[in-house]
Structure formats: C-alpha cells, structure tokens
Amino acid sequence: MHKAKLHTDKTPPPASAGEKPAAIDLGFGRVSRHCATALAILAGCLAVANLWLVPLTGASLLEAGRGVILLLLGIGLMGTAKLSLFLTLLVATVGLDIFTTRPDIPAIMSVIEVCLIFTAAFALVTSR
Numbered sequence: 001m002h003k004a005k006l007h008t009d010k011t012p013p014p015a016s017a018g019e020k021p022a023a024i025d026l027g028f029g030r031v032s033r034h035c036a037t038a039l040a041i042l043a044g045c046l047a048v049a050n051l052w053l054v055p056l057t058g059a060s061l062l063e064a065g066r067g068v069i070l071l072l073l074g075i076g077l078m079g080t081a082k083l084s085l086f087l088t089l090l091v092a093t094v095g096l097d098i099f100t101t102r103p104d105i106p107a108i109m110s111v112i113e114v115c116l117i118f119t120a121a122f123a124l125v126t127s128r
Helices: 027-052 058-076 082-094 096-101 107-126
Strands: none
Touching: 027 058, 027 082, 027 107, 058 082, 082 096, 082 107, 096 107
16 A cells, blocks of 8 residues: 655755746735734733833723733734724724823834834735
C-alpha cells in the first residue's frame, strides 16, 4: 500500500517556465488594519491605565469603559469583518470631543486616536 508523504521542507514548489514565483501580497488594507489593531489596543490600555493617574469621577470611569470597548474592538480587528472597523471608527470619533473638554487626558491619547481614525478609515476603504 502506498503511503502519502508529508512535504516538510520550506522551499516553495518550483515555478513552471516563464512564471514568476508567487509573492506574499499583504496589501495596504491589511497592513493598515493591523496598524489600527495595534492603535486600538494601545488607546484602550492607555485609557484604562489613566484611572491610576486621575481622581475617580464619573467621567474618568466612562473614559475607562470606552478604553475597554476599544480593547475589545482591537481584538475584533484581528479578524476580517468590516463591522469592527466601522465600530472602531465610531468609538474613536465619539471620543475625540473628550480631549478638548478634559485637560487631564494626556495629549498622546488624542494623537493615537486621530491616527486610529485615519488608519481604520483607510482600512475600511481599501478592504475587499
């Protein structure tokens, strides 16, 4: 009886004459989605970590709750659905007004959120 042999070496299969070998195509949409994932997780972590720097008020707890939502959306951005991109855009855009009214939020948070909006919007537009 003939047994199937598992192909274990890492070399790509030989290309036929005249064909270029296949290259890995990440595409700008996928790269921007991964950048949006990293930015959403970073923004969520910073929003939750801000609880240790400011006095506990209702506004700081709401900001930490928004940070938890950004963390969950960052996990969702690791997939391929467009809904997580749209919800990330929505949550990040709604949170931008907080930075103009509350001086206790670090300035780096607003920069991260603006970058998150741009990368998520670019990933949403360029995704298939």
